[in-house]
Amino acid sequence: MTTTENTEKTEKSEKAEKAEKTVLRSALGVLATATATHGTGRDDDIPLPRLPGFVESAFSPLAYEVSRQCLTERPGDGSRTAVALAGLMGDTTTADLASRRMVSGRVHNPLLFMQATANSVLGHTSREFGITGQMVSLSTLDDPVTELLAMADLLLEDPELDRVLVLGVELGGDERGDAAVPPAEVPQPSSGDAPRGRLAAVYRELAAGSGRPVPVLPARAGLAAAMLLGRPDTGAPVTVRSAETTYDTGHDARDAAVAWHHGSIQGLFELAAAHRRLLRDGGSHLLVTEPQARRGPTAFVLTTDTEAPTQAHIAGSETETHAHQ
Template sequence: MTTTDENPLRSSRASLSVLAAATATHGTGRDGDIALPKLPGFVESAFSPLAYEVSARCLTGCPGDGARTAVALASLAGDTTTADLASRRMVSGRVHNPLLFMQATANSVLGHISREFGITGQMFSISTLDDPLGELLSMADVLLDDPELDRVLVLGVELGGSERVAAVHRELEAENGLTFPDLPASAGLAAAMLLGRPGDGASGVQVPIERTGGAVQPGTIQTLFALAAVHADPRTDPERTPTHAHQ
């Protein structure tokens, strides 16, 4: 996962088309929480199942050429549930579980998504203390300068905090004035948008790159979640459509 403290990307166009959007929450206590989807090869954590869930809703809701699709995932700390579990096992002297090492890497679920949907375009994972939404939009804009790409799937995942994550949040709050949502330890939220060049969306919905609306919450995916919720197709509502995760 690439870590950035500032956004060096510059937009070449004023807006992007939103081809599809989706959100999902689990264990947050919010309206619309879903049962955690089952994802083969991924256990214990909500990170990868939620990432796959919102990605699948976008990619099945707006099918396209996987060879002309890129993906960018943003998360401040990644799959902390799995990382903490692997650490506790190691400290306690238990046998190392290679599955936990694999899924603790954010790119692992991107590999699963690429296999399921035939995506062969570029894939990126980023972590930032800046605005994840702004960085994802700028990254999508730059990627779409490539004539061999038509679409960029951007997504973000945020998990509830373990004791270690809570300590990191307190340190960042004290040093940088950042604020983080208070999520239960087992909770998670995810959001995704499938983006194209201006005018590519059948709905004509456009999202500005430089001004995304609402207050920026550095380091969290809250602005991405809010924007995806606005543009989500009602057909991707979990109460109306079954989840796409495989059993």
């Protein structure tokens, strides 16, 4: 390779790296956040809210619950609102239940057909709150916080939209969904304490070579987190914007160990927690996401100020990184 080619490649790489790291073109106003957990053993676990037409799985009730909290706290024009939901592989509880019924010779349950896609609960939410903007559901391998913020940033460039509700849902295993006797051809862990079953096998396969853990969420457990986002001029007390690069943080977390499993929505929980703290205490907060497969971590600054945060702000602010260096 010639020197010129090397230079060009380096410049291109730097450009690509910078473009990827600067996720948000504009600041976003955080209008509301909400989190909900069920069956995790946390103190604030909630019973699943009853959602007519949705059965057996925590996925849709939790997705609806966090959406409801945000949309009730900050009512707005549904015709100018969009929704984006992210998760690793959707409602695995329903998917596995339907599969098990099918292979055991039982007919499908039409209700499982109805709730088979995440679109269904989004449709329910849109009807309840009169939301007629675009609704999107995504599959993300990594913590969806970056993709969801980027999605909101892009959608809010549409002059017909003022607000974007973003949410993530994560489910645990399911004692009825994970096989009591896994098929012989699927490798299972040697340790008796390690997670077993279909989902655990998927996580192990995805994590092969990356050092990521296999989640240990209890059966039937679920987590959901949501943020209602708008432009800063919509009166949001807290804004979130991209940090220029992770180097602004004074450290480089790219080589840090990855603490969270695929499909974790921990970043959304941390963002929601930071939002609550800033509403209470003011100031700024730096959120550094976990490194992803093809890029290092991305960093976001949450602030109660409308001005861009200075280095002094950042230096004096609370810094949270998923990388747990």
